[in-house]
Amino acid sequence: MFHKILVPMDRSAISQQVFDEALSLAKATGASLFLLHVLSAEEEGSPDTVMPSPSLISYSQDLYEELLTNYQKRWKAFEEEGLELLRSHTSQATAAGVSxxxxxxxxxxxxxxxxxxxxxxADLILMGRRGRSGLSELFLGSVSNYVFHHAPCSVLTVQSPASKKIQSLQTEQAELPT
Incomplete structure (x- = not known):
């Protein structure tokens, strides 16, 4: 039985569904949840990944400082949004009687x-999967794929609705007579 469920969260469309599944499973098993948000430049909605280059100083000190300040403000807002997401879900879990x-x-x-x-x-990692495959997965990587192969516990993924549609279309195409 599961006693400790780790739930990686982000701002993707599937994140709420992942949380709902984790909460439901925790209520059914009496498990506690640990919600995790990892700030990453690869996450949807993250600030630009390129910080202003110090070489801009030779061009314009004021421009460099303005760009750097703007970059830092966007990351601070990104961090706050992540914390608010975590606080909100933690409150929902607590209200539902889940630690x-x-x-x-x-x-x-x-x-x-x-x-x-x-x-x-953790006894279980319950996470979302965007459904990347082929070249997209090769170049962009897959967090869920890495976790599957390196996690110290069981891993359960929640499939995104978009990737289910893609798989359904691929299956239909494979079944078409040629």
């Missing part, structure tokens, strides 16, 4: 999920 805690880190999502699962001694 929950959270943390937000800045690191590689794939590795940090596995590290926290190990440190917290």
């Amino acid at each position: 929950a805690e959270f943390t937000q880190l800045r690191a590689s999502p794939s590795r940090e999920i596995c590290n926290l699962a190990d440190t917290w001694q």
Whole structure:
């Protein structure tokens, strides 16, 4: 039975569904939840990944400082949005009678999920899957794929509705007579 469920969260469309599934499972098993948000430039809605280059100083000190300040403000807002997401879901879990805690880190999502699962001694990682495949997965990577192969515990993924539609279309195309 599951006693400790780690739930990686982000701002993707599937995030609410992942939380709902985790909450439902925790209520059914009496497990506690640990909600995790990893700040990453790869996440949907993250600020630009390129910080202003110090070489701009030779061009314009004022421009460099303005760009740097703007970049820092966007990251601060990004961090606050992540914390608000975690606080909101933690409150929902607590109101439903489920013990929950959270943390937000800045690191590689794939590795940090596995590290926290190990440190917290999670029985299960319940996470979303965007459904990347082929070249998209090769070039962009897949957090869920990495976690599947490196997690110290069981992993359950919630499939995104968009990837289900893609798989359905691929199946239909494969079944068409040629």
